[in-house]
Amino acid sequence: MLLQINNLKKYFGGLKAVDDVSFNIKRGEIVSLIGPNGAGKTTLFNCLTGVIKPTGGDIYFHGSGKKMKVTGYRPDKIAKAGIARTFQNIRLFPNLCAVDNVKIGRHAKTKTHFFGAIFLTKRYKDLERQILENSMHALKFVGIPHKAAQLASNLPYGEQKLLEIARALAVEPALLLLDEPAAGMNPQETNQLMRLINKIRETGVTVLLIEHDMRLVMKISDRIIVLNYGRKIAQGEPGEIKESPEVIQAYLGEVQHV
Amino acid sequence: MELKRKFLSNKNILLALFALIVLAYPYIPLEGYYVSLGGWSFHMGIINNNYTLHVVVLIMLYMLLSMGLNIIPGYTGLLDLGFVGFYGIGAYTSALLTVNLAAAAFPLSLLGNFWVILPLAALNGALFGVLLGAPTLRLTGDYFAIVTFGFSELVILIVLNESWLTNGPIGVRGIAAPAIGDYVFTSERAFYYLILFMLILVIIFIKRIANSKIGRAWFAIRENEIAAEAVGINIIKYKVVAFAISASIGAVGGAFFARWMRFVSPDMFKFWESVLILCMIILGGLGSIKGVLAGAFIMTALAEILRAVLPYAEELIRPVANVELVGARYAVFGIVLIIMMRFKPEGLFPETRVIAEMHPSTDAILDAQTDTFWDKRRT
CATH class of the missing domain: 3.40.50.300 (P-loop containing nucleotide triphosphate hydrolases)
Structure with missing residues (x-):
């Protein structure tokens, strides 16, 4: 159950x-x-x-x-x-690139490293690299890794739907x-x-x-x-x-x- | 070879040159040199004499303040009209601590030290940011803007009326200058390096925060609140964090201002200041660091140039019309903004997002994104 x-x-x-x-x-x-x-x-x-x-x-x-x-x-x-979801009328972060959309999906699964972020500690850098790798993995999983650098609003409709699924999957x-x-x-x-x-x-x-x-x-x-x-x-x-x-x-x- | 090419690219050489000029600027010996231009002769010393240095310090102070305000409208997408309230809180924190405690006995006198005051002012600003933000950040759009406007007016009213603490409309005078050990910051040159140092720290701080999880949460909120919540972002929490950081940077600016001017009074923190700083970031490009710095530079410099030029213009047109032009500075700002809104609504150095909003589906942005994307990520 x-x-x-x-x-x-x-x-x-x-x-x-x-x-x-x-x-x-x-x-x-x-x-x-x-x-x-x-x-x-x-x-x-x-x-x-x-x-x-x-x-x-x-x-x-x-x-x-x-x-x-x-x-x-x-x-x-x-x-x-x-519990992650997608929306009937697409709700992406339209002016961020595709991979950043997915990275935001990792939010709940990452610890906040306020001081790490300011002093760029090794641990923080490793964490960020991991987030990027996970996000790229999610994009590969739905089949649009080549669109990682494009603005979400510039993707065709079908790919926007896939991007939404990738973002939801990033929540694990x-x-x-x-x-x-x-x-x-x-x-x-x-x-x-x-x-x-x-x-x-x-x-x-x-x-x-x-x-x-x-x-x-x-x-x-x-x-x-x-x-x-x-x-x-x-x-x-x-x-x-x-x-x-x-x-x-x-x-x-x-x-x-x- | 690879390494050499990377470090000796044109861009890096230009950057190094720029950094050198910025660092050496107050000490470039230009006194006594003249440049002739069509019968007019200009004294080069004007480029870094005491008055110009003062203006440059003011420019950098406004750059620092604009960087702080930019977090709210630029990153989280909320309109904040009350930024000057935090600036004032920082200035009064710094002024009152200095005046009352700098001459006290040892442990208390620490609280009158500029280097202790800076973090204290930042904390105080953040505290008021949270106090204002936590109950009001549930409001959206114009309603939120009105509340922030009310807040900044409230700060002024309290400063005006609680004269036992703030000396009311007369203001606080005789604030000691900052010092490191025995060295006291008295010349504009010293303040130039102080504010430069603070500005660089603030820029690095904001850049890194914006690239982190916190920054991504802000952008998500700006782009789509419902989607942001659906991926697990606590919207209120991250808005309050944004507000606290923005407020503390405003307060740091205020703390510097009080110790630099060595005098504060309530009418230095009028609503007009908030609008001015907001104009700077809109002129430069909402959300873009380069744009915000450029906007602060242009607006502050323009204000000083107009202050010098307008009396001459008044003399020139006196035979035709007897009008007072000195007060027309604000009208010129208005005209500049109207022209901007008509021809370049996204600002001078816009963030790609804003270009996309103002001119939908420009192919150029797409190319720019793909070209720079992997370079950015590699670091």
Whole structure:
């Protein structure tokens, strides 16, 4: 068990964006969160990463080996606990070069060496070299090491998405949340992304993703969780979900008998 | 061979020459030499006489202050209109400690020593930076700017009204000059080397901090706060750190100022000073060290040149119009800034980031980045 969500609720006034959702994620899984637009997927992500505070319910995270309640934590604390994320609308540091973007991702994993930084001690220099090596490694991992020196804002869309993943991986998370990673990608790029997500799982990182591209979802997910109107309506393996009448109804509407 | 080429490149030779001139500047013997130019004859001594040296010290003081302010708008992307408050706190810390404790018995007299006061002023500035920053740095944009503006006004009001401590509007006079052992800093030459030394230390300090984890966190906050939080950066903490460092550099500048002028009064730390320093860094290029230094140089020098030139201009136009031009210095600053904003909004020596913001997708930046990138990293 890696992540445990119990009766999570998020209400915006009368709107129940997330309504009593519970599910678990096991270590090493790839889990997809799907549902029609407005089903509450991104709200759930935002509750998980501390961007918004849930109205009720608990989130337990087992990243460091022991059970840890992370409900209502600040985003930076959650990142430090081992949950990293990417964003639906890309949020890079646009005017820094790609490798600096990833270096900032190493923030939580590096000690602050105030005096080392001022007097340029050997230890500090070694630390900085390590950060650079780790960052370049993350860029190689997602396949854009040759873009290290370019400004993030000058990268093409697909590579910006990869850079965001590289930055999230630099946090060395136990759980990686991907918010619509394939949105706006062509089929070839989507195939690359699928290989990348599998590769990420092989390094021992658990992946939870929101995605609308059903081909990708059905191909790589171990399990799928379906939300509609803030409620969990189904959960299971891709095969089961494809056949589930509730899911079909949520996506295609109710069958009208005349 | 490789080594020789590296050290004897044109750039390094120029740099060494520049450093030599800067170091020898107050002692270059120019007294008695004249240069003729189209019937006019200029006395070369004007380049480093006592008055010019005084202006150069002032320029370097403003360079130091601009470096300190630059951390807030340039690195973390917040607008700070209250920088002069920290400058004033540093100046009064230094002035009051000197006046009250320099003549005291031994252990206390240490507190009146300039070299003890410098770190104390820095600490005091940082303390007030944290006191102001911790509750207000949750505010964003204009709201934060207004709070900082209010802070600097508050500092002046307190200095004006608590006259038991600060001597109120009359100011503190008779502040002793700094000294090393028996040597007392009395000449402008001595202060020139003192401020040069302090400025170099501050530049090295800020450069190294900006290259470290702390600097990267600042840039991340400037670029995108939500993304910065998502990678584990405690935004409030790093903003407060930035504020404390900026404030302590302002206070160090103030501590020097008090011991250099040997007199402080509240109207030296008016809001106008904050705006002036902000103009310097905008003129030079927000966030770029070279730009900030250039901006401070140009604005301070321009102020002095205008002070000398405007009375003549007033005489010249008297037959046509009887106007007072001496107060028009500030108008000239305004015009300079308007022209800058129109033709080079990113400043004179901009950071690549700012060029990118002002002229999106310039290929030149891209090339510049790739060329210099690996050189930079190799060190």
